[in-house]
Amino acid sequence: MDFQKIFDWKTYIFTALAVISFSNFMAVLFGKTIPVIVLDFFKVAGEYVVLGAVFVFALAWLLKAKPHNRPKQYSVVPFDVFGKKSQIDGLRTEFKTHDVAWSFMKQYKKSYPLYNFALVSDLPKSDKPTIFRYI
Numbered sequence: 001m002d003f004q005k006i007f008d009w010k011t012y013i014f015t016a017l018a019v020i021s022f023s024n025f026m027a028v029l030f031g032k033t034i035p036v037i038v039l040d041f042f043k044v045a046g047e048y049v050v051l052g053a054v055f056v057f058a059l060a061w062l063l064k065a066k067p068h069n070r071p072k073q074y075s076v077v078p079f080d081v082f083g084k085k086s087q088i089d090g091l092r093t094e095f096k097t098h099d100v101a102w103s104f105m106k107q108y109k110k111s112y113p114l115y116n117f118a119l120v121s122d123l124p125k126s127d128k129p130t131i132f133r134y135i
Helices: 002-006 009-064 098-111
Strands: 074-079 116-121 130-134
Touching (some): 074 098, 098 116, 098 130
Antiparallel strands (some): 074 116, 116 130
């Protein structure tokens, strides 16, 4: 009788309910809970990576786009057909802005086609004059 009491139908039902509930718990844990937590973590981590990359590129752009030291004086230098510096009487050669100097230089090239002209300026950190344009 003791042997039948151990293997009673109530024992089977209790064991079956325990196995079913544990397997349901494990299915929910590994099927929904852990994947949702992992996916949420990587979604937030991905957002932070993208946001950090945006800030890094914005900082790099700001450092690169800072105003450079522009020259305060531009000169137009005429060159003859042999490539030597020459002097043409009556030409304005000193300018304060790049655009005005470039405009005058283009006009000089039309007026004096046998001469070449260079737009130069003395930069603070350079020993030699820097040529910006040459026509």
